[in-house]
Amino acid sequence: MALTLNVLLLLLLLVLGANTGSGGQPAPTDIPEHLHYELPSVTYETPDSHVPGPIAGLFHMVHGFVHVVQPQEFPEDIIRKIIQKNFEPSADFNKVAYYEIGVIVCAVLGLLFIVLMPVVGFFFCLCRCCNKCGGEMHQRQKESGPFRRKCFSGSLLVISVIISVGILFGFLASFHMRDWIQRTQSLADSNLKDFQKLLGGAPKQINYILAQFNTTKDKAFSDLDNINNLLGSKIHNRLATKVTPVLDDIKVTVAAIKVTKEALEGMNSSVQSLRQGSQDLHNSLTSVKNDIQGALGGDECRAGPAVQTCNDIRASLDQLEGTPGLDQLPSVDTELQNIGNISTSNLDGLVNLGYAFLDSVPEEVKNQTEGVVQDIKNVLNGISVDIRSVAEYPITATLSNFTGYINDTETYIRRNLPKLEEYNAYWWLASLIICFLLALIVVFCFLGLLCGICGFDKHATPTSRGCVSNTGGIFLMVAAGLSFLFCWLLMIIVVLTFVIGVNMEKLVCEPYTNGKLFQVLDTPYLLNKEWEYYLSGIVLKNPNVKLTFEQVYSDCKNDKGIYTTLKLENYFNVSEELNIQKHTGNIINELENLNLNLDNVVLLDAERRKNLQAFATSGIQDIDYNTYLAQTDKTPVKVNLLLFARDLEAKVNHLPPGNMKDTLQAQVENIRRTHHQQVLPMEQSLSNLKKNVRILQSTSSGLKEKMDKILISLDAAQSFVSNNISSIIVEETKKYGKIILGHFERYLQWVKDAITEKMLSCKPVATALDSAVDVVLCGYVVHPLNLFWFGIGQATVLLLPTIIFAVKLAKYYRRMNSEDVYDDVEILPMKNMENGNNGYHKDHLYGVHNPVMTSASRY
Structure with a gap:
């Protein structure tokens, strides 16, 4: 047991014995326009767990039997005493005996079987030779004879089948052990390849980390070169939110002034035209009336039917009058003069200067920051040296030491693995012999049953039984004899494998699976009386750091990096080395020294304010637009001259020919000419007047309030620019600095996570330990060994009733x-x-x- 624990401890220390290590874990971000980092992953060949296949059910069955035989918990105190060499047989014998009571009882029973079976077999042979114990070749016939024969036959058949199952268990266990141990070389090669991948992947991961720094630096350089958009545009947007609406209002106001001036000019022109046209129209219509009345005063209108026509014409002359008031429309010369005194060019200049100032901010920022940007680039170039030192230290030295461990392990495995295969061949041969002996006994039993049952003749007397039946009885006696001859030898093997297998299962395999073995090894001052934690003393040279085998195995199993697993922050603190302030302090200072000069911006001066105020007090809002609109809704003449001329012409046509008719015909044409030459231009003037009045009416509506609002907005915008431009530059510069530093913060955080979490993942270590203990030792050896003694032991124990039933049944088959x-x-x-x-x-x-x-x- 002590040897096993030492081997296990040595293996664990072998794979974890490197002094330090680092790792990396990708920390990709989902923020748009941010760089994504993903540390190259390593795919390992060795599977995480061993799958025994269909035979696993047999292993579970045997494990249940072992638990029944040995239900005690793992004896942690005894194991600790054995490791510390404080175990005293006299004092601790009772504890060991209590723990091993089930194994001891089974072993004692096995020993009794080993001792008694040869003795019983010896005396049984002597007794048979003396015609005792059924040795007499005489069979007494009894009424229950057929029933007893059938019972003996059935019992022997069932027992033989059960023994065959036990032999099959033993054979399968040996076969799987032989087959799996032959795979040990490939399993060892797979683990070694995983270690080589681990070691070979570390430089690639380091190069990837350094390459990602170049990518990050290029992104930062791109943002620095694009400072006009990232910083200048931000400042521009902050100012534009306040300034642009005011400039747009002023731009609209300038357009309104121009429209107002044009409308006033059109209105004034229309008024002058209507005044003159109204006078001319009045004169023309008066002249026509006078000429018609003069023509109607002749003798032709006093006689005959012309009298009525002349009277009708004379009565219609009252309609030839112009609309009153058109010559009385007031002038807008004063308002036009006021608008004309406003310099719209100055206001246009205000708008253009404002827009030009806003548009120039990004380029001005770029021009003023060229020196600072170059200094920041120089600082960023210097960070790569620090990153390389952090990423490589102490990996380079560690890899060389770790490679030495791997090479030594590989040499040891290749040197000693052939011995394991040689021992496996011996075991395979021995298990075949054992299974053959048991199978031989079972075969004789089956042959005896086959021959006895097939050759038995119920009408034959015991002395006249056939040859086949007699042969069956002989086979059964041979089976009994072979059972006496070999059962005690088989039981020796069963007892030895039982004691070894059960203790290996309970003291190594089971505590390894549930972690209690690691808990024992993690006992303070266990492996070294001066060290509280043995593993931290070996790895970190500091036995006071709580570094346990259980925690290391669990972290490695979860694919964590060696840095976190071995708590190497107590040896080399990556967090301090990768502190963003340590590497980017100069960048912050440079950004703080970023001094942008965007002052002396004047959006409003006294002259421009005077122009805007003059527009508000130009008087256009005081014009009586309703008076003008009332006149524009009238026509220049009370009657439509064209209709009047057509009606007059129809009347004239009823007059007799003469001078009067010719004169009146000429006046008809004169009326039509007046309509086209005077009335139509006046109607156009009235239309233009109405349109301009509508424009001015709309423009002047709430003009003072609008201009007051614009002036207030101008004052607010000017105050905002004058008072806040410096703070805006500072705020946006800080945000811009966060963008630049953000790339490196995320990169350095990713580097720290990569080194501490994932880089140099120690998963192959846990896998190798599982391969050595859980797979090879337990899966390849202990579990098949337990299945072997379970099957062979079952078959061997059942040889005892086999002997009894075979001897009893032989009497019914042999010839007496x-x-x-x-x-x-x-x-x-x-x-x-x-x-x-x-x-x-x-x-x-x-x-x-x-x-x-x-x-x-x-x-």
Whole structure:
């Protein structure tokens, strides 16, 4: 047991004995535009667990039997005393005996079997030679004879089948042990390859970490070169939220001033045109009326039918009058002069300067930060040296030591593995011999049963049985003899393998699986009286750090890196070495020294304010637009001149020819000419006047309030720019610095996580330990060994009833030398035969009937 624990401890220390190690764990981020890191993973060949296949059910069955025989808990105190060499047989014998009571009882029973079976066999042979113990070749016939024969046959058959099952268990156990141990070389090679992958993957992981630094640095350089967008645009956007709406309002105001000026000019032109047109139209219409009245005053209108027509024409002349008031429309010269005095060019300049200032911020930021950006790049270039030293230390030295351990282990395995295979061949041969001996006994039993059952003739007397039946009885006696001859030898092997297998299962395999073996090894001051924690004393040179075998095995099993597993922060603190402040302090200082000059920005001065105020007090809001709109809804003449001319022409056509008719025809044309030359232009002027009035009415609505609001917004924007531009630059610079530093913070955090969590994953260590203990020792050896003694032991124990039933049954199959005979009339009942009433014995040599049983020859 002590040897086993020492081997286990040596194996664990062998694979964990390197002084330090590092690892890495990818810490990808889902934040857009951020870099993603993924440490190259290593795929190992060795499976995590051993799957025995269908035979696993037999192993569980044997394990249940072992638990019944040995139900005691793992004796941690005894094991600790043995390791510390404090075990005293006299004082601790009772504890050991109590723990091993089940094994001891079974072993004692086995020893009794070993001792008694040869003795019993010896005396049984002597007894048989003396024609005792069934050695007499005479079979007494009894009424229950057929029933007893069938019972003996059935019992022997069942026992033989059970023995065959036990032999099969033993053979399968030996076969699997032989087959699995032959795989030990490939399993060892697989574990060694995993270690080589582990060692070979470490430089690749280091190179990947360093390569990701270059990627991170390139991303940072790209952001530095793009400072005009990342920083300048941010400042631009912060200012634009306050300034752009005001500039847009001013731009709209400038456009409104221009539209207002154009509308006033159009309105004034329309008013002047209407005044002049109204006077001209009045004069034209008066002249037409006078000429028509003059023509109607002639003699042609006093006679005949022309009188009525002339009267109708004379009555319609009142319609030829212009609309009153058009010549009285007020002028807007004052308002036009006020608007004309406003310098829209100055306001346009205000807007253009504001927009130009905002648009120039990104480029101005880039121009003013060229020197600082270059200094930051120089600082970032220097970080790569620190990263390389952290990533490589102390991996380089560790790998060389670890490689030495691996090479020594590989040499040891290749040197000693052939011996294991040689011992396995011996065991395979021995197990075949054992199974053969048991199989030989079972074969004789089956042959005896086969021949006996097939050759048995119920009408034949014991002395006249056939050859086949007699051969069956001989086979059964041979089986009994072989059982006496070999059962005690087989039991010796069963007892030895039982004691070894049960203790290995309970003291190594089971505590290894449930972790109690590690708990024993983790007992303070157990392996070294001066060290509280042995593993930390070996690895970290500090036995006070709580580093346990159980924790190391669990972490390795969970694929953690050696740094975390072995608590190497007590040896080399990666967190301190990868502190972002340590590596980026200069970057922060450089960013803090980033001094952007965007001052002296004036959005509003006195002259521009005066122009805006002048527009608000230009008087356009005081114009009586309703007066103008009322006139624009009227026509220049009370009647439609074209309709009047057509009606007049129709009337003139009824007049007789003459000078009056010709004169009136000329006036019709004159009226039409007046409509086209004077009325239509006046209607266009009225339309233009209405449109301009609507524009001015809309523009002037709430003009003062709008301008006051714009002026307030201008003051607020100017105050915001003047008072906050410095703080905006500082805030956005800090945010920009966080973007630059954020790349390295995430990178350094990933490097720290990679080194501490995943890089140099010690999973092959746990796998190798599982392969050595759980797979090879327990799975390949102990479990098949337990199944072997279980099957062979079961078969060997059942040889005892086999002997009994075989000897009893042989009497019914073998040909006897003498037999019981009775009167020819009838055979008396068995009870009378047993009482000796009317029984006769037939002597085959003489054939004499005798009422009294006589002796016959016996063998």
